[in-house]
Amino acid sequence: MSGWLAIAGLGPGRDTLVTPEVTAVIAEATDVIGYIPYVARIAPRAGLKLHPTDNRVELDRAQHALSLAAEGARVVVVSSGDPGVFAMAAAVFEALEDRPDWHLLDITVLPGITAMLAAAAAAGAPLGHDFCAINLSDNLKPWAAIEQRLRMAARADFAMAFYNPRSKSRPHQFAEALDILRAECGPERLITFARSVSTSDQTLNTVTLAGATPDMADMRTVVLVGSAATRRVGRYVYTPRSAV
Amino acid sequence: MSGWLAIAGLGPGRDTLVTPEVTAVIAEATDVIGYIPYVARIAPRAGLKLHPTDNRVELDRAQHALSLAAEGARVVVVSSGDPGVFAMAAAVFEALEDRPDWHLLDITVLPGITAMLAAAAAAGAPLGHDFCAINLSDNLKPWAAIEQRLRMAARADFAMAFYNPRSKSRPHQFAEALDILRAECGPERLITFARSVSTSDQTLNTVTLAGATPDMADMRTVVLVGSAATRRVGRYVYTPRSAV
Secondary structure (H helix, E strand, C coil): CCCEEEEEECECCCHHHCCHHHHHHHHHCCEEEEEHHHHCCCCCCCCCEEEEECCCCHHHHHHHHHHHHHCCCEEEEEECECCCCCCHHHHHHHHHHCCHHHCCCEEEEECCCCHHHHHHHHHEECCCCCEEEEECCCCCCCHHHHHHHHHHHHHCCCEEEEECCCECCECCHHHHHHHHHHHHHCCCCEEEEEECCCCCCCEEEEEEHHHCCHHHCCCCEEEEECCCCCEEECCEEECCCCCC | CCCEEEEEECECCCHHHCCHHHHHHHHHCCEEEEEHHHHCCCCCCCCCEEEEECCCCHHHHHHHHHHHHHCCCEEEEEECECCCCCCHHHHHHHHHHCCHHHCCCEEEEECCCCHHHHHHHHHEECCCCCEEEEECCCCCCCHHHHHHHHHHHHHCCCEEEEECCCECCECCHHHHHHHHHHHHHCCCCEEEEEECCCCCCCEEEEEEHHHCCHHHCCCCEEEEECCCCCEEECCEEECCCCCC
16 A cells, blocks of 8 residues: 655745645645645646545545545645644644554645745744744634633733634624734734735735724734834834844 | 845755745845855855855844845845744844835845744644744843743643754753743643754654653754643644644
């Protein structure tokens, strides 16, 4: 049995951000599995079967990928960004827990440029000092736990990156997150909304928390909040290395 | 004047982790500037001047790069990993603060695979849920501030990535960091030491905090500490998406 499973990050959108090792592994694959818009980024070719699936079926998708690899297929699960950051790698290992017979499968994770790194690069260097990454989606955890982590991250004076800040199904929570940040960090703290980062639709908007409104974010937005030391220089935003 | 400055991330070591856009910008450069081992990764060619410099001269290096670009050169400052994560981007913007005459220079930051993402991928998906990145070097900040942030990160139950965990000039502090983590997270918490990640010298070592010793880390090591939910499956370590 020569099957394998690679969990690969396609980066945030721009093709020149896909690493050569990810391009190479896709060229060897028999099957590519992932959320519809990510699989749409893979060029069709003879001998390659594409398996686009809908959102919120991550565990089913992971089981399917493992079973194909167990049958001898060369399978790539594609994620946007980095597969280890709020993406498919954790779902695959979750699915693996239930199947000890698959524990010796050849599984590799190929890192990618995660959205916050591309967003930070576009803005300057707002994550240039200690920072944290928080998923604001409450699909899999209670909102109260997210609020509590936001407060603690602010008190630790991390710069912060938020993934999945706001969706149609939960439009009000991000307003609450902004209220918490204003209370903890004050009105002058810088916040950057980076939408469709690294694509031709990219927009960047840096304001203070006083001027931030919930509609500045949607599901395609990564939000970066500065630490107390984060500031502007010219048209850039950055956090000095010497920040405490 | 057609000079420009690109601050580019070479990734953690493996050539197949260098993004195509970084390879392309280096091909157009007249000057490449950076710490000696990173400049050593750039192939010499006619028309390209290499400027390797020693560690701990980041601000001088940044000023030099800006001045060359201001004179019309096409300059690439190279960092390992991602330039915006404990690397050269913040130093360039720091240097820019003192020179308003350079504020309109064409400066871009090109993201890269930062060490913690490659380390996490090699281990499985330990950063699969909310996490933070902390620089343990006290070159530019007091150690007491680092200790305090460690405590708060543990109480927020972030998974954690530590850069620059230990050096010859400060061998004792990492032992103190481990003591803090044991007190805050308990002895069973998983910790992964990833050394020379993505290179042919790569080693990975996952133990519990009870079994962790300071000599497991050096300057080439990225340290990943799990959250309360982080666990093993087969030969992998991962943090479930449903962690609170």
